[in-house]
Amino acid sequence: MKKINFLILAYILLVLIMFVLPFYSADTYNIFRNTTSHLGAQKTRNSWIMNAGFILIGTTTIYEGWKSLGKLYYFKLLVVVFGLSLILVAIFQHAPIIENIEYSENEDKLHSLFATLTGVSFTFIAISAGFMEHKHKRILAISTGVFVTMMSLLMSYVSNYMGLWQRLIFLAAFPWLNYFFIGLKKPRA
Secondary structure: OOOOOHHHHHHHHHHHHHHHHHHHOOOOOOOOOOOHHHHOOOOOOOHHHHHHHHHHHHHHHHHHHHHHOOOOHHHHHHHHHHHHHHHHHHHOOOOOOOOOOOOOHHHHHHHHHHHHHHHHHHHHHHHHHHHHOOHHHHHHHHHHHHHHHHHHHHHHHOHHHHHHHHHHHHHHHHHHHHHHHHHHHOOOO
């Protein structure tokens, strides 16, 4: 009997949320301009759905990573930091995109801190994996880390499309991460 890959299931659900929830969120939400964090923002309609997605993907990443990483304690630590930061992104929510609404600035600052930690920890995972992988897997791991970094920079420098850049990050990061975890379960040649 084949084991269930919870990370893939959580990822599929996350992708659906990222692309469907914008139609049921704030009226001013724009899929290209606004991030997934805006979908989960304070006092935003249906924000609980995006935040549940963040918690689910963070939890399943930790679970699948812990099962796959064996004695690779450095990677286990990075995966736990990555997964927990995703969970904390959901708990401490972004400021609302709707203007003139009261919100917690401290919560927004904590959200930004954990969102940054999510990106940095993922990049460390991918680049570090590149040093332990062989041939095409090495190139794929490092390329994924560089791609995520470049998209993160574009979010800052071409912010009118930060929603697009962030979605591209999610679309690249989790399939690679799952591929990395699966590769660790297989015996090496």
